[in-house]
Amino acid sequence: MGIIGWIILGLVAGAIAKAILPGRQGGGWLITLVLGVVGALLGGFIGSQIFGVGIDGFFDLSTWLLAIGGSILVLLIYGLVTRGSRAGTTR
DSSP states (O other), rough: OOOHHHHHHHHHHHHHHHHOOOOOOOHHHHHHHHHHHHHHHHHHHHHHHHTOOOOOTTTHHHHHHHHHHHHHHHHHHHHHHHGGGTOOOOO
């Protein structure tokens, strides 16, 4: 899968992860893209180590499930890290 495929996969997986997780996550489309790509890489690594399934093709169901699962994990970690930085702001 090429770099454009990774970017599209990351953007879509990050957006789906934000839609699945409850609450209000910060960050715009750029943060979503970065978290999605990192999540796709993490999901592919975890999937290959645990299940023996990696991120092979753009249209494989396992690719999308691993990317979305990894994006959810990365988004949860991102939320825990940035939660304290928003405590002092008022709206």
